[in-house]
Amino acid sequence: MITITSLTKRYGRLAAVDDVSFTASPGRVTGFLGPNGAGKSTTLRILAGLATATSGSATVLGHRYADLPNPGLEIGVLLDASAQHGGRTGRETLVLAQRTMGLPAARVDESLELVGLTRAESRRRVRDYSLGMRQRLGIATALLGDPRVLVLDEPANGLDPAGIRWMRDLLRGFADDGGTVLLSSHLLAEVEMIADDIVMIGSGRVVAQGPTTDLLAGARTLVRADDVVALGAALAGAGHHVTPSGDAVLTDAGPGTAGRLAFGAGLAVTELRTADGAGLEDMFLELTAATAREAVGSAPIPTGASA
Amino acid sequence: MTTVAATATLRAVVVPRRTAPVPFRRLVGVELRKMFDTRSSFWLLASIGIVALAAVPMVIAFQPTGDITYAMFVNTIGYPWSLMIPMVGLLSVTGEWSQRGGLTTFAFVPRRGRVIGAKAACAAGVVLAAMALCFALSAAGNVAAAAVAGIDPVWDVSAAEHLFLTLFQAIGMAAAFTLAVVLRSSPAALVGYFVFALVVPTLSSMLAGAQEWYGDVAPWVDLTHGQLSLFAGTMTGEQWAQLGTTAVLWLVVPLVLGMRRLLRVEIR
Ligand SMILES: Nc1ncnc2c1ncn2[C@@H]1O[C@H](COP(=O)(O)OP(=O)(O)OP(=O)(O)O)[C@@H](O)[C@H]1O
Numbered sequence: 001m002i003t004i005t006s007l008t009k010r011y012g013r014l015a016a017v018d019d020v021s022f023t024a025s026p027g028r029v030t031g032f033l034g035p036n037g038a039g040k041s042t043t044l045r046i047l048a049g050l051a052t053a054t055s056g057s058a059t060v061l062g063h064r065y066a067d068l069p070n071p072g073l074e075i076g077v078l079l080d081a082s083a084q085h086g087g088r089t090g091r092e093t094l095v096l097a098q099r100t101m102g103l104p105a106a107r108v109d110e111s112l113e114l115v116g117l118t119r120a121e122s123r124r125r126v127r128d129y130s131l132g133m134r135q136r137l138g139i140a141t142a143l144l145g146d147p148r149v150l151v152l153d154e155p156a157n158g159l160d161p162a163g164i165r166w167m168r169d170l171l172r173g174f175a176d177d178g179g180t181v182l183l184s185s186h187l188l189a190e191v192e193m194i195a196d197d198i199v200m201i202g203s204g205r206v207v208a209q210g211p212t213t214d215l216l217a218g219a220r221t222l223v224r225a226d227d228v229v230a231l232g233a234a235l236a237g238a239g240h241h242v243t244p245s246g247d248a249v250l251t252d253a254g255p256g257t258a259g260r261l262a263f264g265a266g267l268a269v270t271e272l273r274t275a276d277g278a279g280l281e282d283m284f285l286e287l288t289a290a291t292a293r294e295a296v297g298s299a300p301i302p303t304g305a306s307a
Numbered sequence: 308m309t310t311v312a313a314t315a316t317l318r319a320v321v322v323p324r325r326t327a328p329v330p331f332r333r334l335v336g337v338e339l340r341k342m343f344d345t346r347s348s349f350w351l352l353a354s355i356g357i358v359a360l361a362a363v364p365m366v367i368a369f370q371p372t373g374d375i376t377y378a379m380f381v382n383t384i385g386y387p388w389s390l391m392i393p394m395v396g397l398l399s400v401t402g403e404w405s406q407r408g409g410l411t412t413f414a415f416v417p418r419r420g421r422v423i424g425a426k427a428a429c430a431a432g433v434v435l436a437a438m439a440l441c442f443a444l445s446a447a448g449n450v451a452a453a454a455v456a457g458i459d460p461v462w463d464v465s466a467a468e469h470l471f472l473t474l475f476q477a478i479g480m481a482a483a484f485t486l487a488v489v490l491r492s493s494p495a496a497l498v499g500y501f502v503f504a505l506v507v508p509t510l511s512s513m514l515a516g517a518q519e520w521y522g523d524v525a526p527w528v529d530l531t532h533g534q535l536s537l538f539a540g541t542m543t544g545e546q547w548a549q550l551g552t553t554a555v556l557w558l559v560v561p562l563v564l565g566m567r568r569l570l571r572v573e574i575r
């Protein structure tokens with residue numbers, strides 16, 4: 001359980017995080033999205049007690065992070081996989097964490113195995129690791145204390161396709177066991193697949209939050225036809241919203257309605273499906289562009305039921 | 308699942324487990340290990356050892372056989388060590404920032420003061436261990452040299468002087484540690500330490516020679532002045548007062564200010 005309440009962080013005149021509130025609940029994966037510089041990492045750094053908030057609060061399991069007696073046993077944090085001493089071996093990095101938390105030495109091998117680092121790899125210096133290997137080592141460190149809460153900043157960064165699949169299964173399993181997962185990511189399709197809840201921020205402010213299914217309820221349909229202009233006209237004529245997308249159109253009509261309208265207009269549909277992925281991507285671009293244009297003011301913000 | 312069990316599971320998930328705080332002794336153990344488990348620390352340790360092992364035959368080779376004393380060994384090992392040993396403590400602090408390990412260290416132990424305290428305890432331990440080793444190696448070298456020359460070994464360092472030499476090294480370590488806490492950057496702190504150990508004493512004595520007024524105040528403002536009088540082996544009451552004053556000025560005050568900043572600074 002993570003609770004962020006009216007969190008604000010200023011760097012001089014810049015409000016990197018501006019009155020952000022949300023909750024990441026047990027048993028659920030919460031995706032934390034936003035463009036570059038939106039304030040995701042800053043929020044997570046404050047949550048992990050590595051930076052102080054200008055105002056507001058961030059708590060883990062009802063406590064300030066700094067008040068947890070042995071935080072590694074409650075919450076696993078991976079903020080930057082590159083932030084490891086390059087001169088230590090991967091294994092030594094884990095041994096230090098294991099000793100700090102007072103865990104049995106066997107945990108080191110268990111978690112190396114869990115993240116798929118071989119014994120030989122674990123004896124190499126972290127300096128010589130690839131980005132994906134560092135990411136795996138970082139995840140091993142975060143999971144070492146068998147925590148109930150996970151906070152990961154762009155964990156899929158640098159992972160190979162098998163690694164991304166593995167990560168998705170891992171996080172899913174973690175949440176299904178009652179754990180809380182908060183992860184930031186730029187891989188929207190990935191987030192859409194795994195996140196139960198989404199918190200989206202732009203320029204430090206929350207622009208949308210709620211269960212993924214609610215947020216994407218208005219997910220559009222993608223329709224492709226040989227004559228895309230006529231297709232657009234037919235859909236628009238029936239009062240539907242139409243956005244061109246390459247040689248296809250996106251519409252808010254359901255696939256059934258869209259297909260019938262195309263049929264009625266005598267158009268051969270070459271592709272017809274719900275625009276998954278694109279739905280989140282469009283929403284992301286739309287919502288975050290709005291915050292960039294209107295720094296102040298109250299644009300209509302879709303807010304789902306808070307979790 | 309019964310309601311009671313369900314509630315228990317939920318509680319397990321939303322409130323912290325009853326964990327004991329990380330004990331300070333464990334932190335000291337971890338920090339000590341961190342001082343010696345990287346590649347750079349391996350080379351630092353290796354060169355410290357090489358210097359010491361080279362010093363013993365050098366004294367035997369370059370001194371006239373009859374003149375060799377215990378103090379020669381102690382000084383030949385102790386002086387280069389006074390430049391090298393403090394780097395162990397210095398890098399242990401700055402490495403958290405320069406190598407960015409602090410992101411993990413301070414996530415596991417958010418009370419940063421305890422981490423720095425553990426590092427300070429290790430640094431003190433390193434000085435004591437190094438001096439014990441220095442005296443042991445010197446004694447062995449002295450006995451060996453005397454045996455070769457067929458004379459009785461000359462023991463010319465008093466018990467008090469042993470303490471002075473240890474304090475001399477401890478001040479070097481404290482200065483390096485303070486610079487590390489204040490600057491939090493390996494290159495900056497290393498340069499700072501070499502300026503302190505090599506440039507300041509020379510500049511200070513030059514200035515004292517050229518400007519009479521500075522010659523009078525130097526012992527009260529120059530920490531290396533007091534440090535060197537320890538090395539000389541005699542300490543008057545006034546010299547202790549001078550050493551205390553400069554230590555407060557250059558060690559205690561910067562350390563307190565540096566720590567206040569360190570406890571707040573954003574780890575990134
Ligand atoms: N120490 C700092 N001093 C000044 N500005 C900072 C500092 N740290 C972050 N910022 C600013 O705060 C804003 C938010 O940065 P943050 O790293 O949280 O973004 P992010 O959402 O994680 O972006 P990305 O997706 O690129 O990782 C940025 O404008 C950044 O320049």
Ligand SMILES: [Mg+2]
Binds near residue numbers: 040041042153
């Ligand atoms: Mg970031």
